[in-house]
Amino acid sequence: MSSTTDVQEAQGSLQTLSLVEDNSDEKKKIHKIDIFLKPIANAPIMKKQKWCVDSSKQISWILWFVAKYIKLEPQEKLFLYVNQTFAPAPDQNLKNLYDCYATEGKLVLHYCKTQAWG
Numbered sequence: 001m002s003s004t005t006d007v008q009e010a011q012g013s014l015q016t017l018s019l020v021e022d023n024s025d026e027k028k029k030i031h032k033i034d035i036f037l038k039p040i041a042n043a044p045i046m047k048k049q050k051w052c053v054d055s056s057k058q059i060s061w062i063l064w065f066v067a068k069y070i071k072l073e074p075q076e077k078l079f080l081y082v083n084q085t086f087a088p089a090p091d092q093n094l095k096n097l098y099d100c101y102a103t104e105g106k107l108v109l110h111y112c113k114t115q116a117w118g
Helices: 002-028 059-069 094-101
Strands: 032-039 050-054 079-082 107-112
Touching (some): 032 059, 094 107
Antiparallel strands (some): 032 050, 079 107
């Protein structure tokens, strides 16, 4: 009977181990947020406007991404605004902006090549 008990204990240990591994994998997962990039003024339109982005990214990364996507020349500037109100700092974290300004599950960012608001 002790061999049956040993087998049951081993199976219980394996189940506990797999639960612990699953929890550690959840912590390693990157939290993604939805952003919606809308052009204003003279900015080129992006074919895809809704993006799922790592929440730890900064606004500077979004600026770089949009500039690369719309193929801006090196001398051209790009401005980014949250909800048509203010220009966030380049080192601002997307998660913070999402938590404060997201509507309907997405963060709306407007981009243009000339200063528009703020």
